[in-house]
Amino acid sequence: MKEPRSAEAANHEDKAATSPPKPGADAKPPHAWLPSRADFLASLVVFLVALPLCMGIAIASGVPPALGLVTGIVGGLLVGAIQGAPLQVSGPAAGLVVIIVDLVDKHGLASLGVVVLLAGLMQFVAGLVRGGRWFRAVPPSVVYGMLAGIGVLIFAGQFHVMIDDDPRSGGIANLLAIPEALSKAVSPDTTLSHREAAGIGVLTIVTILAWLRFAPDKIKTFVPGPLAGVLAASLVANLFQLPIAFVSVPGDLLGSLNVPALPTLDTIGVLVGPALGLALVASAETLLSASAVDKMHAGPRANYNRELSAQGIGNMVCGCLGALPMTGVIVRSSANVEAGGKSRWSAVLHGLWLLVLVGVGSQLLTRIPVAALAAVLVYIGAKLASPMRIEQLRPYGRGEIAVFIVTTIAVVATDLLTGVLIGLGLSVAKLLLRLSKLDIVVEDEPEENRTTVHLIGSATFLRLADVAETLEAVSPTRELLLRIDDLEHVDHAILELFRTWADQHASRGGRVVFDWELLERRYHFGQAALDGPERTLGPTPS
Incomplete structure (x- = not known):
């Protein structure tokens, strides 16, 4: 027979049952x-996971694969040791491919290091001034649209690389040239081995899909789908000695670095704009990834300002070495969490393995077909551009879907930063329209020679024309009773309209009754507005 619990013990157990567990309380290793x-x-x-992505993203960006590997190494050994999101993994990101391609096309490979260095300096300062939280204030519809646009651009550009062809200049051009690429892939009369490369690309994607569908979970944990696809394609390409392009990796990693020359003030002035765009996009992608990783585990929460500075x-x-820029990458970070990573050591050690492979086994990398790495990015691009995002946004209304679609199209048609700014602008416009919801109720009382105008909601400049037309429709000889007790907010444009119209109506012999002090207080949005004395303009009725 159990002994009855004391009231104090029962209260203590109830608190223990209802109190949320401390983050990472049971996940902290004894020797962190x-x-x-x-x-x-x-x-x-x-x-x-990182090995094929580092090289594939570098090739997609139009730079040597070694520069992607260097970024992965720095992201692991250095950033992994000091980052604010302990389980996040940093490295070259597919989301920056479009920016890097445009940068290299316009300013040359020599400018890459300077731009990445300036962007890193901006991020470091932003973290010091606690700007990390501001980069998280991006609506999900804009983020999804940005990722979908990136996915379309990666898919369209890497589709050409997957058949050993050169990508076109611009996302629209790449999309329009896909039918031509397909004809090259199936035509037997081509001088270049487009068919063989296309076959390797298809083999890579089929292997990834089959691996994810049929491989046991334990095996998939250690050999992810993209790696299985690259291994299968490399085996076939080397076994049959296919005449296709293979990865080129210099034996001397230090000799492959793209160390920039000391820039002049004029050079810095030209490159500040691209650096700012790179810093904004890289920071947003990093902190959005950190937020997503936080939801995947019960360990330590991310310190966004420290992560931004790291x-x-x-x-x-990376800028000093002339390598690719880095971000926190959701693909590698989620693989880290799913594989059981508990601390920042998993990110640090992954950078060490990359360094060891490049230093010792660089010749193995030259056996990897370029088409296989491009196929991995085609697969990733297709996932990013999945229309399933529309279904996720559908419960939140057609407005969110419209922002998503417009952002996606803008990213594809212009560039990444412009597309995101267009999406943010549309989101702000949608918010303004929602905040400017205003109902105008007019009650005419001929026997009292009075018209009552009741304003409900928010009166802003977006509804100024409607309010003005309502006031102008009031007879000059009528008394106007303006009810504003249900008015949540009024902006300066409407306030001036009321002031001007009331004076004009009174000068024509009309009479206006309204609570002017309350109206002025409602101008200060969020400030408590207490009822004040009503103001009357015009002659007093006899």
């Missing part, structure tokens, strides 16, 4: 300064 077995195993998984330091180092 040493890598655990879980971190060691997770680092191997992240390394296998990314800035990493990008400054």
